[in-house]
Amino acid sequence: MYEREYDSRFGSVCPRCDKSDPSVDHTVRYKCFECFQAPPLCKPCILDAHKHAPFHDVHEWTGSYLRKVSLSSVGLVICLGHDEEKCPSAGDARMKMTIVHGGGIREMEIVQCTCGDSQAKGSLALRLWRSGLFPATFIRPGTVISAGALSDFHLLTQTAKVNATAFCTFLRRKTDYWAQDTVKNRAREFFMSFRMYCYLNNLKSNGFDAPRPASGVDPGYELSPGSMAVLCPACPQPSINMSPNWRERDEALR
Numbered sequence: 632m633y634e635r636e637y638d639s640r641f642g643s644v645c646p647r648c649d650k651s652d653p654s655v656d657h658t659v660r661y662k663c664f665e666c667f668q669a670p671p672l673c674k675p676c677i678l679d680a681h682k683h684a685p686f687h688d689v690h691e692w693t694g695s696y697l698r699k700v701s702l703s704s705v706g707l708v709i710c711l712g713h714d715e716e717k718c719p720s721a722g723d724a725r726m727k728m729t730i731v732h733g734g735g736i737r738e739m740e741i742v743q744c745t746c747g748d749s750q751a752k753g754s755l756a757l758r759l760w761r762s763g764l765f766p767a768t769f770i771r772p773g774t775v776i777s778a779g780a781l782s783d784f785h786l787l788t789q790t791a792k793v794n795a796t797a798f799c800t801f802l803r804r805k806t807d808y809w810a811q812d813t814v815k816n817r818a819r820e821f822f823m824s825f826r827m828y829c830y831l832n833n834l835k836s837n838g839f840d841a842p843r844p845a846s847g848v849d850p851g852y853e854l855s856p857g858s859m860a861v862l863c864p865a866c867p868q869p870s871i872n873m874s875p876n877w878r879e880r881d882e883a884l885r
């Protein structure tokens with residue numbers, strides 16, 4: 632068990648990065664156990680290696696033991712759009728968001744993409760969802776749920792009868808096992824988001840292309856009565872599973 636508690640490369644100079652900038656500390660101090668067989672790295676390298684895995688928890692070598700830290704506390708900022716590169720038209724403005732993902736619940740900073748109609752109603756919600764983050768509210772989202780957490784929870788409800796409160800307790804405990812009360816409780820936001828996610832998936836499965844009226848993404852879209860009902864396959868349905876000439880048949884045989 633102790634084999635994973637220490638690495639002799641801690642404290643050495645990082646072999647991976649460009650060390651041309653003497654003002655940057657290149658001492659190897661971080662290791663990610665969620666990345667498979669990842670070497671210990673310095674701060675710039677661990678951030679670079681997690682551009683597309685921002686929710687991993689990494690461990691920092693304190694000099695005597697490994698301490699779990701979030702990538703946001705190391706300095707990672709999520710950039711929306713542009714394949715995780717910073718939007719060329721975005722300034723220095725960052726917004727803080729609570730992110731509920733399969734590994735826990737974290738506060739992270741986000742740089743928004745300001746290209747195109749970024750000020751339009753619902754624009755941020757759409758950009759978040761394109762990045763795999765489902766907003767808990769579509770107007771001014773402050774909490775987002777990852778697509779992976781929503782689909783995992785959906786499967787857990789089907790296979791293990793897990794409810795939203797239990798799932799969020801698990802996520803809080805996973806974020807900080809010893810002090811789960813210091814982790815934000817987002818059970819209410821998670822539950823509302825999950826209901827919305829299921830409803831929108833239902834719309835998609837029933838062939839509604841997009842409940843998107845002029846006001847943007849508005850799930851309050853009016854549906855006509857019965858529009859999501861499933862027709863009984865055993866019952867005769869004209870023009871679906873009945874002869875086109877059924878009216879011409881003898882009434883007793885219809």
Ligand SMILES: [Zn+2]
Nearest residue numbers: 645648673676
């Ligand atoms: Zn490095």
Ligand SMILES: [Zn+2]
Nearest residue numbers: 663665666687
């Ligand atoms: Zn990792």
Ligand SMILES: [Zn+2]
Nearest residue numbers: 718744745746
């Ligand atoms: Zn942009």
